[in-house]
Amino acid sequence: MSPREPLTRDRIIEAALHIVDGQGLGRLTMRRLGDALEVEAMAIYHHLPRGKEELLDGLISHVGVLHADTRPLGADDWRDRIRSWAEAYRALLVDHAGVLPLLVTRRNPAALATTTRSVAEVLRLAGFLESAAHSAARTLIAFLIGHAALEVRGREAQGAETVDWDRQFDEGLDVMLSGMLTAPL
DSSP: OOOOOOOOHHHHHHHHHHHHHHHOGGGOOHHHHHHHHTSOHHHHHHHOTTTHHHHHHHHHHHHHOOOOOOSOOTTOOHHHHHHHHHHHHHHHHHHTGGGHHHHHHSOOHHHHHHHHHHHHHHHHHTTOOHHHHHHHHHHHHHHHHHHHHHHHHHHHHOOSSOOOHHHHHHHHHHHHHHHHHHSOO
């Protein structure tokens, strides 16, 4: 028998994310999480003293934070860099769709602020004014979260109408990036 991996905050968050991804947010309980980790539920509180509130904040941070590449642009086009980041962020949000409701309903400004700052930094490096960079980054993130939520719901519904979510995403992102060009640089 191999020794059990030590209980850590990251391991707890990963196990919770696995439950949410597989069973939905409504099925996430401290008891179920303890069972998944093969520990008593009370052991979780040693790593997350605020309990489920801290756990939900951890899920938001785990899924809601994705740093954009903020290295100097060089020959890179800022739109290509933002597009690559946006595609990765969309995939992350769709892969962990159970956390989407938390991103829009819970108060955890630090998680999305971190992501916003990194996207704004790419735009700032491209020559945008600080205020325009932050406004554009917040708008882009709102678009991505909204699109992911609609995509997930649409894929679950699978109505008579088949939607090309990739095309809709690309078209929407094109509109967002074009609109950024009209913002004050």
